[in-house]
Amino acid sequence: MKKLFISLLALTCTISLAGCSGSAKPPESAAPTSDKATDALPELGKDPVTVKIMASGGMFSDDEVQKYIVEPVKKKYPQITVERINASASKLPELISAGEIPDIVANYPGPMGSNLAEYKLLYNMEPLIKKYRFDVNRFAPEALETLKIAGGQDYLAGLPAYTNTFALFYNKDIFDKFGVPYPKDGMYWDEVAELAKKLTKSDGGVQIRGIFPDGIGRIQQQLSIPFADFTANKSLLTNESWKEAFEIWGSLFKIPNLTEGDFKVPNAGKNQQAFANGTLAMIASHSNLLNTLKTAPQVNWDMAMYPQHRKAPGIGQRLDSPILSITEQSKVKDAAFLVLDTLLSDEVQTAMMRGGRMTVLKDEKLKSEFGKGLTEFQGKNLTAMTKLKFAVMTPFKYLPDVDVDKILSKAFNAYIVDETDLNTALRTADEEMNKLIQEKLRK
Template sequence: MDGRTKGSRTAAVAGCIAVLLSACAGSGGGGEGGAKEPDSKTPAPANEPATVKVAASNIQFSEEDFNRYLAEPVKKKYPHITVERINTSEKGNSLTDLIAAGNIPDLVGFYPGNLATVNDLGLTTNIEELIKKHKFDLTRIVPEALDAVKMASNQPYLTGLPSYHNPFGLFYNKDLFDKFGVPYPKDGMTWDEVRDLSLKLTRKDGGVQFRGLYADFLYRGARQLSLPYADFKTNKATLNTDDWQELMKLWESLYAIPGLMDGSYKTLGYSANEQSFLKGELAMLAGYSNTLAALRKTPNMQWDVVTYPSNKKAPGVGHRLDSPVLSVTAQSKAKDAALQVLEALLSDEVQTEIVRNGRMTVLNSQTVKDQFGKGIPEFQGKNVAAMTKPKMAPMVAVQFLNEGTVDSITNKAFQAVVDKTADINTALRTADEELNKHIQEQLQKRK
């Protein structure tokens, strides 16, 4: 998800654009040979044998998932297409490495927070004519997901399509609620209501410090409300505003419970708190679908899940699109085949298989959504369908910002509030100043 894949758009990116342009002027990387290949602007006919190279990380697709949801379905539906994976998690396989070697993939995967990297690397192309040519019905996809792709890529057109969505939910430990006589959480709760539960569950018992809730970083709440980072008309940060102050106050209230942040949990971090939840010391975890995999490995735990807590200002809204977006590259010589790979991935059949195995579809289909988690025996009888209910939050403009850097700035500001080394006004004012520096640095790089 976005919080897990904040690869920086480093200074090397700018240099790689020059490398890219020189590399593409020759034989290119979308095909398998040298100078005799057709011009990259002339895609191969849709029924001719084609190899589609897909650059994706282990976080986006495991080897098993890549074969299950991409390679095998494509081979079944389009026998003339061979899907070849380039694992960008492996050393020497980063996109900058591939570009420098003249081995440009046909499809590249990025989470929304870093999708504009496709522009920085000179790979962007408008796929809307391809979509029309192949009569792909975009109305099948959740509108917020398509809007997020455009917003994240900073383009007025689609450069790629989302593959699946990592849904969010509020996981809870039934044993702890039973132990302290507290009613279980319910679908549709707000952060304020969940905080009230956390107050009742954060206590010491038998020498063990039990904690009520881990809500994760401040940026989770910001994305739920679609709070902007900056005003791109003036290129000024907008962190020191009433909306951010209000969110910071809410988030502070979630953590300002005696005992909640004691000891090793003083510093925010999802992994450590997920482990605390699995150990039976944390009652509630506001988390995402990757935690489902961890719960499968904890068979004796009595757990369940309800809808992700909502903000009163955005009733029924969960999180924004958290999807590996697969973008067709401008240099691809197999654009038609690349679009057909996306078609296969976004078919009802493949999306149903994805949903049955614990990831959320980006399709509108309620029939597909209703299959969530049903392929996993350990989830039978669990309220995992709750993770499919919230609306997707709209994405805000990122443009030239490195969202990972922005997140680090807001994380640092909130940690200072939690540590009581700064009040909310001071923390946000400092964060605003730091973001303005980042904005100027990014603008300078683009000159």
């Protein structure tokens, strides 16, 4: 009995010490009582709910709304009905005045923050992101950074649906006619400028133009060049970075005969039509151009990666996405978030990729699906659109993109047609930017 008592006492001490020791571990078979990774997600009520989303026809066609939003949401959440308000037909201020504020509004990054703030629609979506365990790390890190800058807040005020991705489109017939080698993936802007010089010439009385790279804002976005010092509230348009930007972009426009007639001022629509008509050899454009090319089977075209700047190798354009924001006034925020969650699911994003809408998710396997559903474009170098990283958006604080673009475009357009010299153009733009800054600060 004495030996038994001693044995039991030793066992009791061992158990007691194990319970008190921080180094002791429970058996591997023991399961935690509450593991967030395995907890069931919150469930939406079964009562019918309608989510109204406001987005323009350019962001989503009617067919895309049905295919990528309405139908997948109805399949996953039968109680949710999604109604689309076409921003091309209805205006947000009118809806707000009528007390019909949408549950979700879509903005491009430039006007996003100012629009949400102006109409008092800003809403911090991060509690819902946490509640439904939405993994924001699925996004490319540059996209996440841009989302916060676009919203003008230190929190996420919206999530991107997809992004317009960029490439250098080229007309193979023009290159063949003039004996110039096709553009290749990985080219820089100065190399593209040399190609454009060889392709800008008259052909049987028809002026062929070598390149349209879009307006000055594209190089600003690619290099993330700041246009103001918001600590000192002062313009930065006369610094060396802006001088270099005007020079490299100017080298693309100052080719003789490139900016004649209807093309004196950069205009994306006119140049897309010129490309479809066979009078423009190259156009640096985004994936929406694919829709134009669907209706232009006569164009023998292909694409290469979007040209890079030597100071920023591997960087393309910034996020050019419809950013979907739940409004502060929405009474169905949970249902609205589940609509966004469904849109950003791997299943729906894969379908969008196959249809030519570029994902902002960083999954390389997903990226490999880009354009596979566009049977009319089989054999085209569509993967060129998936290879570059996003540029990060430049903070704009209280300066709306549209106001800044007007100042930059006015100065650059005068420079490329030799109405003014480079230094005068930048100095004038700098003065106008400082004036704009003071106007905004007084409000």
